[in-house]
Amino acid sequence: MRLPQAILTRAWRESANLAQLLPEVRTIESARSELRWITEYVHEKMTDRASKGIKVSEGDLQNKISHLCYLRGQKGFPLQYLLGSQPFGDSLEIKCRRGVLIPRWETEEWGIKVAQAIRRSHPFFTAGAQEDLDPGTDIPSEATGHTFKVLDLCTGTGCLALLFAEQLRAPTVKSVYVEGVDISQNAVDLARRNRSINVGQFEQYGTSVVFTRADMFALDVASDHFDIIIANPPYVSEEHYYSCRHTTRSVRRFEPKQALLGGIDFYRRIFQLAREGAVPAVVCEVADQEQLQEIVDECIDDGWDAGGMSDSAGVARTVIAWRKELSAWSWMKQLIDS
Numbered sequence: 001m002r003l004p005q006a007i008l009t010r011a012w013r014e015s016a017n018l019a020q021l022l023p024e025v026r027t028i029e030s031a032r033s034e035l036r037w038i039t040e041y042v043h044e045k046m047t048d049r050a051s052k053g054i055k056v057s058e059g060d061l062q063n064k065i066s067h068l069c070y071l072r073g074q075k076g077f078p079l080q081y082l083l084g085s086q087p088f089g090d091s092l093e094i095k096c097r098r099g100v101l102i103p104r105w106e107t108e109e110w111g112i113k114v115a116q117a118i119r120r121s122h123p124f125f126t127a128g129a130q131e132d133l134d135p136g137t138d139i140p141s142e143a144t145g146h147t148f149k150v151l152d153l154c155t156g157t158g159c160l161a162l163l164f165a166e167q168l169r170a171p172t173v174k175s176v177y178v179e180g181v182d183i184s185q186n187a188v189d190l191a192r193r194n195r196s197i198n199v200g201q202f203e204q205y206g207t208s209v210v211f212t213r214a215d216m217f218a219l220d221v222a223s224d225h226f227d228i229i230i231a232n233p234p235y236v237s238e239e240h241y242y243s244c245r246h247t248t249r250s251v252r253r254f255e256p257k258q259a260l261l262g263g264i265d266f267y268r269r270i271f272q273l274a275r276e277g278a279v280p281a282v283v284c285e286v287a288d289q290e291q292l293q294e295i296v297d298e299c300i301d302d303g304w305d306a307g308g309m310s311d312s313a314g315v316a317r318t319v320i321a322w323r324k325e326l327s328a329w330s331w332m333k334q335l336i337d338s
């Protein structure tokens with residue numbers, strides 16, 4: 001859709017860089033925010049260069065800012081590729097690069113909600129260290145292990161795996177193990193890099209994170225005793241992928257099709273893995289209410305309780321399921337939309 005001339009004129013009056021950004025960014029408010037981030041980023045880079053004795057002029061600085069605004073606004077480059085990373089969770093820095101899906105705010109939002117709820121309510125975390133328990137404390141048997149294990153399928157940059165590691169920091173006597181799996185070598189390499197950048201946020205708490213390259217349709221986790229499977233699988237239909245209303249030009253041009261195109265087969269496989277591995281709980285991102293209903297109808301049997309959780313924009317965004325017979329997970333119903 002073309003931008004109204006009045007908005008363009010307003011932007012030009014304020015600054016040429018703002019006007020450059022508008023075709024992709026669309027609103028003056030968003031363009032102002034992006035211009036501020038780009039300016040901060042360039043200042044940081046230039047300060048860094050200056051500290052190494054490289055001469056940097058005010059002209060270099062301005063040229064760099066306007067070049068990035070041009071790439072962003074006129075060529076449609078995602079901001080995260082230009083700035084190199086995306087903040088995530090409380091303190092994670094997730095490096096981004098072409099060929100690997102950029103983490104979305106919706107994913108961060110549900111990831112934080114679910115991880116914090118586990119930390120608050122699951123007996124593994126609430127019952128205290130095993131050594132500190134009063135004799136006779138009634139802990140469900142499924143919560144008595146010393147390692148809480150999370151499997152993140154379709155991990156991409158590793159953002160969700162690292163978010164769970166950050167949010168589930170446990171008392172030292174216990175440990176948390178998070179494994180992220182992706183079919184793309186490019187994604188796994190980036191996830192490993194993200195792990196090494198962010199390891200300081202969780203390693204001293206006894207939490208470990210591992211990234212593995214694997215096709216989830218050929219994966220075997222039957223004997224791995226995971227406590228929960230989380231996933232943001234490819235879920236965009238062909239129809240939505242090619243429709244400008246659902247998928248922007250920038251997403252189609254820069255982000256990998258393999259990370260986006262998918263649907264019910266992925267959810268069917270996730271719940272099959274959960275059944276084979278006797279995994280007590282599953283949380284997956286979904287596109288909308290229609291897809292949520294399809295998953296509940298087609299992939300989840302009577303042994304589970306399940307429902308959806310909407311995001312702050314009011315869109316059904318997550319399917320949450322847990323085994324009925326396990327009391328350690330029954331608190332999950334608090335996450336479900338009423």
Ligand SMILES: C[S@@+](CC[C@H](N)C(=O)[O-])C[C@H]1O[C@@H](n2cnc3c(N)ncnc32)[C@H](O)[C@@H]1O
Nearest residue numbers: 103154155156182183184215216232233234259
């Ligand atoms: C929607 S992206 C999610 C990335 C990341 N978890 C996030 O939330 O930003 C889906 C990911 O699934 C991966 N993928 C696609 N098919 C797969 C398969 N058969 N097995 C494992 N991973 C797969 C893609 O490479 C991509 O990184």
